Structure formats: structure tokens, C-alpha cells
Amino acid sequence: MTKSELIELIASKQQHLAYRDVELAVKTVLERMSEALATGERIEIRGFGSFSLHHRPPRIGRNPKTGEPVALPGKYVPHFKPGKLLRERVNDGRAD
Amino acid sequence: MALTKADLAESLYEELGLNKRESKELVECFFEEIRSALEDGVAVKLSGFGNFDLRDKNERPGRNPKTGEEIPISARRVVTFRPGQKLKTRVEGYAGNVE
Numbered sequence: 001m002t003k004s005e006l007i008e009l010i011a012s013k014q015q016h017l018a019y020r021d022v023e024l025a026v027k028t029v030l031e032r033m034s035e036a037l038a039t040g041e042r043i044e045i046r047g048f049g050s051f052s053l054h055h056r057p058p059r060i061g062r063n064p065k066t067g068e069p070v071a072l073p074g075k076y077v078p079h080f081k082p083g084k085l086l087r088e089r090v091n092d093g094r095a096d
Numbered sequence: 097m098a099l100t101k102a103d104l105a106e107s108l109y110e111e112l113g114l115n116k117r118e119s120k121e122l123v124e125c126f127f128e129e130i131r132s133a134l135e136d137g138v139a140v141k142l143s144g145f146g147n148f149d150l151r152d153k154n155e156r157p158g159r160n161p162k163t164g165e166e167i168p169i170s171a172r173r174v175v176t177f178r179p180g181q182k183l184k185t186r187v188e189g190y191a192g193n194v195e
Contacts, residue, residue, distance in 0.1 A: 001133045001140045009129050014122060017114070025108050025122050030145045032107045033099065038186040042098040048127045050098070051177075053187060075188045078146070080177030086131055087174070090150065093135035094173040 003030075037078050047085040054079045101127070134175055146179040 001009075003026065011022040033051070036043055043051040053076040061072045082090070101123050108119035130140050130148065140148040151174050158169035179187070 001138050003142045006126075006129055006133075006140065006142070010122070010125050013125055013129075014118075017118060017122070021112065021114065022122070024112055025114065025119075026126060028107055028111055029104050029123065029126055030142060032104055034145060034183050034186060036099040037183065038190060040190050040192050044098040044100055045127055046101070048131060049175075053190065076190045078177075078179040078183055078187050080146075080148075080175075082175045086134065089131055089135040090175050091172045093137060094152070 040076075045083070047083050049081055049083040049086055051078060051080050053077065137173075142180070144180055144182045146177055146183055149176050149178060150174070151176055 011019045058074040061070045104123045105119040155171045
């Protein structure tokens with residue numbers, strides 16, 4: 001399912017809202033979530049899961065073409081931990 | 097402080113002018129439809145943010161960490177999140193302290 005399919009699905013269930021409003025709302029939610037992570041803030045959605053940052057320490061990488069070592073700085077990467085309800089529903093859905 | 101559903105609803109109220117009830121319902125519906133797709137075995141791809149993928153795991157041997165007793169970990173389906181390039185790039189530059 002893509003973002004536009006998700007927007008259509010939500011619009012079909014929230015009929016009092018114009019499609020354009022749903023589209024803007026989904027984009028606003030995703031932007032707000034990205035912004036939180038980009039500023040080091042965690043996201044906690046009960047029943048869905050939490051997003052946080054994991055640190056990757058600096059390391060020596062290699063230029064794959066020349067084999068030359070390159071110093072790579074440490075960085076943060078987004079991490080998602082599914083919540084209990086999501087874990088259960090996904091696993092229970094397996095049987096159907 | 098972590099970002100919650102209430103904060104997301106507040107953004108919709110402030111930035112888009114949806115009323116408070118609509119904002120709350122929309123945020124609820126957003127996460128429910130993602131959960132529902134994943135429950136139906138459908139991966140969710142949100143461009144610019146990331147993909148929620150599904151993986152089927154086989155049964156594997158495990159151990160109760162308290163008693164040391166061996167117990168099999170049953171076969172299961174799990175959700176994994178792969179951040180998109182845009183989100184990775186935005187987060188990479190974060191230099192401060194993680195709360």
C-alpha cells in the first residue's frame with residue numbers, strides 16, 4: 001500500500017472531510033514525525049509502536065572502487081519498535 | 097518528551113484548521129489503516145518516510161533467560177521498518193543528545 005492508497009482509504013472512511021484535507025493531514029503527520037526524529041525526539045504511538053534514534057559509531061570504510069580507506073563519521077539512524085497490539089495483530093493475521 | 101498522537105492531532109488542529117475531534121479521529125484512522133494493512137499481510141510504503149515490511153520467521157531454539165530452560169520460539173510474522181532515504185538523510189545530521 002502506498003501513501004496515495006492510504007490517503008484514499010482514510011478519505012473513504014472520513015467522508016465528512018474533503019479528499020484534499022485528508023491528503024494534507026497525512027502529509028502533515030508524516031512531516032511532524034520526520035521533524036521529531038530529525039531533532040532527536042522519540043515518537044510513542046500506543047498500540048502501534050515507538051520510533052527512536054540509534055547511534056552508529058564512527059568507522060573506517062573503504063572506497064569500493066579503489067579499496068582506499070575512508071574515515072566515516074558517527075551518525076544516527078531511525079529505529080522502529082512495533083507495539084504489542086501491532087505485533088499481535090500482524091502475527092494473528094498470518095493464519096488467515 | 098516524546099511525540100504522541102495528541103501532539104499529532106494538535107498539529108492538524110493548528111496547521112490545517114481541522115477541529116479537535118476531526119484531528120483526533122484522523123490521527124487514529126491513520127495508524128489504524130496502517131495496522132490493518134499489515135495485519136492483512138500488505139506492506140506499507142510511505143515515500144519520503146519509510147516502508148513497513150513484513151517478515152515471516154521460522155521456529156528457532158530459544159532459552160528462558162531466567163531459568164536457562166530451552167524453549168522453542170514459535171514461527172511468527174513480524175513488522176520491520178526501513179527508513180526512506182529522505183528520512184535517513186534528515187536524521188543522519190542530528191548531532192545532539194538523544195533523550
